[in-house]
Amino acid sequence: MLNIHRDICGYCGCCVSVCPEGALELIDAYLTVEPACTSCGICAKVCPLGALEVVHEK
Amino acid sequence: MKNKYDVLVIGGGPAGALAAKTAAEKGLSVCLVEKRPAIGAPVRCAEGIGREALAEFTDPDPRFISAEMTGAAIVAPDGFTMRLESAMAGNKVGYILDRKVFDRELVWRAADAGADVFVKTRATAPIRDGKKIAGAHLEFCGEKRTVKADVVIAADGVESKFSKWCGIDTTVPVREIMSSAQYVLTDIDIDPQATIFYLGNEVAPEGYLWIFPKGKRAANVGVGISGRKSGKGHRAKDYLDRFVKRQFPDGKAIECIVGGVSVCEPLQETVADGLLIAGDAARVVDPLTGGGIYNGMFTGRLAAEVAAKCIGNGNCSKNALMPYDAAWRASKMGRTIARNYQIKEFLIKLSDEKLNDIIHSLAKVNLKEFSTLSLIKEITKANPKLMLELGALAASLR
Ligand SMILES: Cc1cc2nc3c(=O)[nH]c(=O)nc-3n(C[C@H](O)[C@H](O)[C@H](O)COP(=O)(O)OP(=O)(O)OC[C@H]3O[C@@H](n4cnc5c(N)ncnc54)[C@H](O)[C@@H]3O)c2cc1C
Ligand code: SF4
Ligand code: SF4
Numbered sequence: 465m466l467n468i469h470r471d472i473c474g475y476c477g478c479c480v481s482v483c484p485e486g487a488l489e490l491i492d493a494y495l496t497v498e499p500a501c502t503s504c505g506i507c508a509k510v511c512p513l514g515a516l517e518v519v520h521e522k
Numbered sequence: 523m524k525n526k527y528d529v530l531v532i533g534g535g536p537a538g539a540l541a542a543k544t545a546a547e548k549g550l551s552v553c554l555v556e557k558r559p560a561i562g563a564p565v566r567c568a569e570g571i572g573r574e575a576l577a578e579f580t581d582p583d584p585r586f587i588s589a590e591m592t593g594a595a596i597v598a599p600d601g602f603t604m605r606l607e608s609a610m611a612g613n614k615v616g617y618i619l620d621r622k623v624f625d626r627e628l629v630w631r632a633a634d635a636g637a638d639v640f641v642k643t644r645a646t647a648p649i650r651d652g653k654k655i656a657g658a659h660l661e662f663c664g665e666k667r668t669v670k671a672d673v674v675i676a677a678d679g680v681e682s683k684f685s686k687w688c689g690i691d692t693t694v695p696v697r698e699i700m701s702s703a704q705y706v707l708t709d710i711d712i713d714p715q716a717t718i719f720y721l722g723n724e725v726a727p728e729g730y731l732w733i734f735p736k737g738k739r740a741a742n743v744g745v746g747i748s749g750r751k752s753g754k755g756h757r758a759k760d761y762l763d764r765f766v767k768r769q770f771p772d773g774k775a776i777e778c779i780v781g782g783v784s785v786c787e788p789l790q791e792t793v794a795d796g797l798l799i800a801g802d803a804a805r806v807v808d809p810l811t812g813g814g815i816y817n818g819m820f821t822g823r824l825a826a827e828v829a830a831k832c833i834g835n836g837n838c839s840k841n842a843l844m845p846y847d848a849a850w851r852a853s854k855m856g857r858t859i860a861r862n863y864q865i866k867e868f869l870i871k872l873s874d875e876k877l878n879d880i881i882h883s884l885a886k887v888n889l890k891e892f893s894t895l896s897l898i899k900e901i902t903k904a905n906p907k908l909m910l911e912l913g914a915l916a917a918s919l920r
Contacts, residue, residue, distance in 0.1 A: 474779065474780040475564075476566060476779070476780040476782060477566075477782060478680065478699060478701055478702075478780065478781060480681040481682060481692070481693070481694045481699060481782050482693060482695075482749060486687075489681075489683060491644065506696055509752055509753055510701045510782070512702055512757055512781070512782075513703070
């Protein structure tokens with residue numbers, strides 16, 4: 465599952481451009497993630513601020 | 523908002539603004555939608571543009587010019603600084619814009635030309651008529667609307683979701699997204715008329731760090747690193763904070779922005795039935811410099827010109843719109859992107875030692891012309907061995 469830390473996010477769209485599933489969307493000043501997300505972690509890697517985090521549920 | 527226009531433009535950045543203005547001037551009915559509540563804010567840019575590039579679209583109105591540049595400097599990984607002055611001392615080579623004002627002014631001009639403009643209005647999906655893109659579903663201040671159009675121009679920037687919804691893969695490869703962070707710093711000691719670029723793995727792996735003056739004691743100080751090199755503890759913001767702490771410990775950050783710049787090759791195809799893709803959405807940023815303001819305006823204007831012709835002929839199929847794709851690729855901008863992509867691919871593979879060598883040797887020659895091309899020409903001249911490594915690229919520079 466992808467966690468979005470809205471308090472850190474600068475809503476820039478960098479992560480949106482690299483998501484292979486098109487699962488992220490920036491709605492003005494907040495980011496949303498759709499069920500299509502595969503938790504691949506690409507977006508979390510490139511975020512300039514570190515606002516995204518993939519958490520694996522046990 | 524009407525429910526049918528000749529042209530629907532998605533995105534109110536430089537690409538969308540020029541598309542809307544040009545289409546309106548051609549006598550078409552135009553609707554421009556921008557999802558943000560204010561055009562141009564927050565800024566996602568270091569705001570640098572060449573003098574001639576700007577002149578192609580507008581006079582340098584002091585309202586949107588923050589500073590005029592007469593020179594530049596490149597700082598090698600070992601700290602050695604190479605200065606580049608314009609051929610005539612004091613001659614300006616470019617500007618640092620105030621994009622909050624600039625972007626707004628461009629959209630304002632589109633509105634003056636007759637385009638309808640709606641902010642806080644987001645495109646959420648294309649409308650299809652068979653295979654053809656025939657408009658978009660919009661969310662307008664919380665209300666759902668549909669707007670039909672003969673041609674949709676997707677100018678929705680780095681996110682580029684509209685084209686994705688239309689079935690075109692706009693995903694940027696991880697290693698080719700410049701993950702970036704920038705402060706507007708004030709109260710710092712700088713050369714107010716020169717841009718400075720820092721290279722090297724310590725400051726900006728596979729990218730660069732920039733100081734773009736915004737006034738006598740203020741500048742955009744930012745860094746872009748390859749997405750491949752980004753991760754926990756070593757993100758763009760980490761590199762920026764480290765540099766600022768060392769270089770400008772007393773600087774005051776009055777703005778903090780982040781962003782992504784694509785430095786990949788442009789989309790394979792920038793047209794579909796009823797759809798044209800312009801600006802960052804088409805991935806037409808210069809892969810070497812990361813500059814996309816001019817390229818956005820250029821492709822936006824061209825997209826509208828081709829749209830006007832096709833609407834006039836009553837045929838907006840992919841084939842009919844294809845001259846747009848062909849024209850930008852054949853243009854000076856398109857050729858520069860193709861060449862600079864090769865140069866970027868070469869440069870990012872260099873070790874810091876090799877970069878030092880090149881910059882030291884470059885400092886010994888007198889550059890006659892102020893451009894990345896002349897810089898690269900000198901690099902290859904000064905380093906004959908590089909010519910071999912550069913192969914086909916070097917041949918194209920001779
Ligand atoms: C850190 C950084 C530094 C840069 N420095 C420079 C520089 O010094 N010089 C230079 O030339 N370039 C620079 N660039 C690149 C430059 O900012 C872009 O190339 C330029 O803004 C592209 O213009 P555009 O119109 O294509 O896209 P944008 O300016 O990004 O505009 C796209 C617009 O579309 C809107 N939008 C997106 N989706 C939707 C939707 N679904 N519905 C409605 N609206 C939507 C967005 O909100 C946005 O306003 C930099 C970029 C970054 C991130
Ligand atoms: S890249 Fe990071 S800061 Fe930018 S929108 Fe995505 S989560 Fe937010
Ligand atoms: S984790 Fe992967 S699939 Fe999920 S939003 Fe991020 S990039 Fe997309």
